[in-house]
Amino acid sequence: MSKKLTKRAEDYSKWYNEIIQKADLAENSAVRGCMVIKPYGFAIWENMQAELDRMFKETGHQNAYFPLFVPKSLFEAEEKNAEGFAKECAVVTHYRLQNDPDHTGKLRVDPEAKLEEELIVRPTSEAIIWNTYKGWIQSYRDLPLLINQWANVVRWEMRTRLFLRTAEFLWQEGHTAHSTKTEAVAEAVQMQKIYAEFAESFMAMPVVKGYKSESERFAGAEDTYTIEALMQDGKALQAGTSHFLGQNFAKAFDVKYTSKEGKQEYVWATSWGVSTRLIGGLIMTHSDDLGLVLPPKLAPIQVAIIPIYKGEDQLAVISEKVEIIVKSLKSKRISVKFDDRDTFRPGAKFAEYELKGVPLRIAIGNRDIENNTVEVARRDTLEKKTISQDNLINYIENLLEEIQENLFSKALLYQKNHITEVNSFDEFKTIINTKGGFVSAHWDGTIETENKIKELTKATIRCIPNDAKEELGFCVFSGEKSVRRVLFAKAY
């Protein structure tokens, strides 16, 4: 494996794939479109999960687990949802293998073991969950029902990319039931806010909060709230969505409750999810031509310490010092790795932690022992400083916070510089094809215009921002009247 990473400016897509490979995050598997998430990549996901799970529980949600399979008859019950996912479903048709009589040592599907009803591997779990909720909800006392599930789902995508779009992916899916429309909408909006908070405070990835146009909505939703991030190549990434499902699933699965007044009413629903796709967003928001750059709050290793030594004796002296540092850092819940492997030289270790995006690297050698110093290197700015050991722990703690903030500020500046207002279709095309990013434009509100623009530019409506101000104008494409600008972009 060549040490040299392709530069972003040369080939952004190749750079992305190489980072994933060289930083040991994930790889393609023997199953078409399915990835193996390697330990270092999975540790990032675990950190994401821990924070999100805490945020969900703090807002009253509980975890549960529903079956991987959805019987076809349930899958097709909510028609729009079924239609939206039918074209990319893994379908289980048999439940047994047998020895292949024609090929010794090989197996074949046992034709006798055909299922009476096919099972769909869940692409999303509304159907199986709402079929279950029917038994759980009788009275207003059972509401709201606030449930989340961490699970794997499968969507048979034709073109896949590690983390961004894989046939199987890991995610969380919240599914809630409410007695009123107001409450359900508030829940959907709350979850959008939580996703945005997570993206910005932990991933250091600024997002635009908005809602989807009809054609970009989740299949079966009345409204889809989204958080949209911007990658360094000017393409947008839908990073999380929260859906107000109206009474669509309640009606499809006949889920009613008795109100305080004794009336039978359909319940109101939401669902919301983020997935391992976030790791793709994390990579493309911060990383540079030297490799991955991770925000400290999600980095599996926040500080790597590398001894510079000749011979066992020097290593022993250094190790003694480092052990004290490691202990102090751990007591502050800072994740630290002392890399004293003797099978690699310091230079190779420096390169490895640079590639892996470890926020801080500390080198400590013989002279440092004499001078009571260490060398601290920041991954984000690549600055190096020689620091006294005396106040090191505080220094590191503050520096990690500073890095977290710096990464966010930098990404926010990039985002702000890449939201461009345009007032003509020529301008629109120019920006999309050169500068990229979000294009803020008037749109006449029709699907026809949306489709035409997509056809001509590959740009889609990413969202109508929550805070879009009312402003009279004319659609950049059709010239029809419009009351607010929406954000277009090419997207992952």
Next chain:
Amino acid sequence: MSKKLTKRAEDYSKWYNEIIQKADLAENSAVRGCMVIKPYGFAIWENMQAELDRMFKETGHQNAYFPLFVPKSLFEAEEKNAEGFAKECAVVTHYRLQNDPDHTGKLRVDPEAKLEEELIVRPTSEAIIWNTYKGWIQSYRDLPLLINQWANVVRWEMRTRLFLRTAEFLWQEGHTAHSTKTEAVAEAVQMQKIYAEFAESFMAMPVVKGYKSESERFAGAEDTYTIEALMQDGKALQAGTSHFLGQNFAKAFDVKYTSKEGKQEYVWATSWGVSTRLIGGLIMTHSDDLGLVLPPKLAPIQVAIIPIYKGEDQLAVISEKVEIIVKSLKSKRISVKFDDRDTFRPGAKFAEYELKGVPLRIAIGNRDIENNTVEVARRDTLEKKTISQDNLINYIENLLEEIQENLFSKALLYQKNHITEVNSFDEFKTIINTKGGFVSAHWDGTIETENKIKELTKATIRCIPNDAKEELGFCVFSGEKSVRRVLFAKAY
């Protein structure tokens, strides 16, 4: 739903199912053999996961994630493993649905969307993982490789029971690779020890550590180490297994490494797992005719506090006191629920927490406020005591520990009283059919005898205990010579 639980002595199996239903742990789903794990049951699993995950990481393991699907050609590569699981596999054959031309609004499998190679939904992941390890292992420097995965797996069991045997279940599976046989065996034994420690210290469930006879081994293993627990009805439960896989998978997937001496060698492997089955074991170890009994270390709610009041004013005074108690308990990481719902009466709440196995219940009423007391009720012994509020937090902390120990002692006593040495087949049959539990008997070491005994008594060899002493004797069935006793039992 009737409040009354079937008694264990009446119908143990019915009692088990009712507890799961009434304590809101899980339920059967619309998918044959697959369960829905409800929030309260899932919270127990989350507590189990947290402790096990910590223990795995403390012993150097890292988490990763491998695909849900195994291509048939990989699945069949290790012959014994394939043979062991082929008869109970969910098989994906198609990747798309289409509108059913004969039934408007219905879907059918698109016959055009047939996979070239069928995909098996993983019943266990050795095949896909060893196929991946081939790319990860080149040199002795890459070893040991110590990886764990938390995942769902599917085994198309014909007879299923909630938690104990379900078509889909949740588990963790460790898969490790080593340069020497000694190291791999030590790993397998270490994981058996960790499982035993978890079972005894957290689940308060005593286990026998042993290894399996050949016919009870994992398909593809050279040795299977097991922990075997004993349920209250005298049946054994295999609670966790750890396999020394020899070089079987390394050879099937051609995984070699270059040794320090520059030689090409096959690596040595282990795999090990525990699953949501543990929740079944937890239920059947401690619970009683009043409902679930949970050990404090795994209870989602350790302390439930119930106000006894008339009118809003009294509740306000009580709530003020309780809030201080709740805060103090939480600062000690004790999980507490203040149940001030006005839709249920205290009696109903008492019954609910009894059914749900909450270790401690605190009642606090008007008189308690006057006397500076609370009433504390233990779920395990059903004792109630009136306690001063002054030293309450310490009292609760100690009492939770005492309950944890008491549950273990009680279960251990039951286990000790249900390991019966027998020296004839008549005795063997009598014990198995009356007292139940483990029967410690001499066995001639042949599969024929094992099968015959199973046929005649339904008892199987649960394990050869790790600490079985050498003792000359004669097989209870065949009269042939034997050098140690093994443990038989009827099992779940």
